[in-house]
Amino acid sequence: MSPSRTCVLLLTGWLAFAILASVWPNALTAHWKAIGWAILFLVTIDAILVMRSPVMDVVRRMPGTLPIGVWCDVHLHLSNSSAWPLKLEVFDGIPHELDAHGMPRQQRLAQGANADLKYQVRPKERGTHHFGACHFRLTSPLGLWRRNQRGGPEMQVRVFPNFAAVRKYAQLATSHRLSQLGIHKKRRRGEGMEFHQLREYREGDSLRQIDWKATARMKRLISRDYQDERDQQIVFLLDCGRRMRTRDGELSHFDHTLTAVLLTAYVALREGDATGLLTFAGEERWLPPHKTGAALDELLQTLYDLQPTTNATDYLAAARVYMTRVRKRSLVILVTNLRDEEDDTLLPALQLLRARHLVLLVNLRERALEQALDEPVTDFDSALLHGAVHEYLDQRRKTFERIHAQGVLSMDVLPEQLSVSMVNRYLALKRGGAI
Numbered sequence: 001m002s003p004s005r006t007c008v009l010l011l012t013g014w015l016a017f018a019i020l021a022s023v024w025p026n027a028l029t030a031h032w033k034a035i036g037w038a039i040l041f042l043v044t045i046d047a048i049l050v051m052r053s054p055v056m057d058v059v060r061r062m063p064g065t066l067p068i069g070v071w072c073d074v075h076l077h078l079s080n081s082s083a084w085p086l087k088l089e090v091f092d093g094i095p096h097e098l099d100a101h102g103m104p105r106q107q108r109l110a111q112g113a114n115a116d117l118k119y120q121v122r123p124k125e126r127g128t129h130h131f132g133a134c135h136f137r138l139t140s141p142l143g144l145w146r147r148n149q150r151g152g153p154e155m156q157v158r159v160f161p162n163f164a165a166v167r168k169y170a171q172l173a174t175s176h177r178l179s180q181l182g183i184h185k186k187r188r189r190g191e192g193m194e195f196h197q198l199r200e201y202r203e204g205d206s207l208r209q210i211d212w213k214a215t216a217r218m219k220r221l222i223s224r225d226y227q228d229e230r231d232q233q234i235v236f237l238l239d240c241g242r243r244m245r246t247r248d249g250e251l252s253h254f255d256h257t258l259t260a261v262l263l264t265a266y267v268a269l270r271e272g273d274a275t276g277l278l279t280f281a282g283e284e285r286w287l288p289p290h291k292t293g294a295a296l297d298e299l300l301q302t303l304y305d306l307q308p309t310t311n312a313t314d315y316l317a318a319a320r321v322y323m324t325r326v327r328k329r330s331l332v333i334l335v336t337n338l339r340d341e342e343d344d345t346l347l348p349a350l351q352l353l354r355a356r357h358l359v360l361l362v363n364l365r366e367r368a369l370e371q372a373l374d375e376p377v378t379d380f381d382s383a384l385l386h387g388a389v390h391e392y393l394d395q396r397r398k399t400f401e402r403i404h405a406q407g408v409l410s411m412d413v414l415p416e417q418l419s420v421s422m423v424n425r426y427l428a429l430k431r432g433g434a435i
Helices: 005-023 025-051 164-174 212-218 253-270 295-303 315-325 340-354 367-374 380-405 415-431
Strands: 057-061 065-067 072-079 086-093 098-101 105-109 114-123 127-139 145-151 155-160 194-200 222-227 233-239 274-280 286-290 331-336 358-364 409-413
Touching: 005 025, 025 145, 057 127, 065 114, 072 086, 105 114, 164 253, 212 222, 233 253, 233 286, 233 315, 253 274, 253 295, 253 331, 253 358, 253 415, 274 295, 274 315, 286 295, 315 331, 315 340, 331 340, 331 415, 340 358, 340 380, 358 415, 367 380, 380 409, 409 415
Parallel strands: 065 155, 233 274, 233 331, 331 358, 358 409
Antiparallel strands: 057 072, 072 114, 086 105, 086 127, 098 114, 127 145, 127 155, 194 222, 274 286
């Protein structure tokens, strides 16, 4: 408990009146004492009332899982079970790993009344986070005291990679509006690898599509329809080393990568392919390729609390582990952030993987490099910066030239473009029959 501003002002006025009473004691002393006893009575009664106030009833409603970097609603249901109206300040027990908008809140509750408050949180870090009890600061009935209370349930929430992109993809795919997400899904009528169905001949069908036996039986031209081959394997080889801790904005390169992995895995599962995961340069997590209904949920559970480490990246060691675990030919999507000092292990690793698999190297490009080149050259220091950036980009270009010379596919994209670019590349490889 603490005295309110009203109480402090009241006592200050009483003390000021004491100065006047000392100047004219005969006229004012009796009044000063009476006012003092009245103030003492009011302060005491008000303190007793606020101390007897029951703990506020509160119910928190929010999802048990949250996507990182996305604002989500939290609802608080408050109930006043005291015998008088309440004026209070509310602040929920929000973990420091979450940003909050709409807290603290001022609220007035009549006797026996309820109130619903809504505010928003945005997770900054993945993992399991703890919501504490809700904090209240009650103002006493006469406004002379303020009392702190804690009430309501504690709870844990799990922060996952941004699965909102998966949800949006599903919605747009259902309504055939994927172009709004930037994903281009092209159908190749009759040019796939697996037989799909028989249908009537259409103008534009090739002669090799015609099924002559069915044509003779039906006495009209019948064509075979093919679809892209299914039951293939897509395995993500995910770098968890120190380079993935780089941040361009609020999220790290690693967080952008996890969002892209989830979206690409979801698309691959819809296409009938199995998905798997192997992490390296940190905590090793292995999820064998499969395409069951729970595959995406298992991937979420595997990734949601995974964090990049300060370890150096050894691509060759990761490739050797992968080759011992995956025998079937697969599309290996290696996601990393390239640096020159890692070339000694990168190229041998890509060569080892390519001996059995189709390899796609995905590199995250730092936005800071482009921002540095956009700045005008105005002095010697800015000229040195431009020169250093150009030299660095030229070394990276030579690295990619060596990678292409080994027959390895590659992408070099900004983190915020990664999800859509990776999905489009996967679909292009599948439609082209490369997998």
